[in-house]
Amino acid sequence: MKKIFLLSIFMIAFACDNKKEIKQTAEISCGQCQFNLVGDGCDLAVRFNNKAYFVDGFGIDDFGDAHDKQTGFCEVIRFGEVKGYLKDDKFLASDIKLLK
Template identity: 60%
Template sequence: MVSLINYKPMKNIFLVYVFFFAVSCASNSSKKQIVELSCGQCQFDMTSQKGCDLAVRINDKSYFVDGADIDDFGDAHDEHSGFCEVIRKAEVTGEIIDNRFKASSVKLLDQ
C-alpha cells in the first residue's frame, strides 16, 4: 500500500518537469540555420514592400528580415558583395513570425 504522504512531493516534481519541458519547447522555436541572404526586391522578387530591404530565403520561401538592416553589411549596391547585386550565404538565428523573419543574429559566411 502506498502512503499518501509521498504523493505531494511526486506531484511537485512532476509539475517542475512539465514546466521545464514547456520552457525548452518554447525556446527551440528560434534556431540557428544556414540561409540565403539578399535584397528581397532585387534578388528574391518580393513585391510587398517598396525600396530595398534585407530578406532571407529558407526552403525556397523568402521573408523580409526584422532585426538586421540591408546596410548593416556594407553598401547594398556594391557590384561584388552588395545584397542588391548578389545572394550571399549566412548563418542566422531567429524565427518566422507573421510571415517575417525575426533575426536575433546574422553572420555572413562568405567574408
C-alpha cells in the same frame, strides 16, 4: 482555490512559448532585387526551404553598401548563418553571420 488554479493555468500557458528558434544556413539578399518579394524599396531578406522572408532586426546596409557591384545585397545573393524566429511571415533575426 478555483482562482488559484485558473491563475496557475494562465501562468503556465503564458510561460510556454510556442516559438521555435531557427538556426541554419540561408541565402541573404535584397528581398525585392533578388528574391522578387513585394515591398517599398530595398529591404534585407533571407531565403531557406525555398521560401523568402523579409528580415526584422537587421538592415540591408548593416553589412556594407547594398549596391556594391561585388558584395551588395541588391547585386548578389550571399550565404550566412541565421538565427531567429518566424512571425507573421517575417524572419525576426537575433543573429546573422555572413559566410565568405
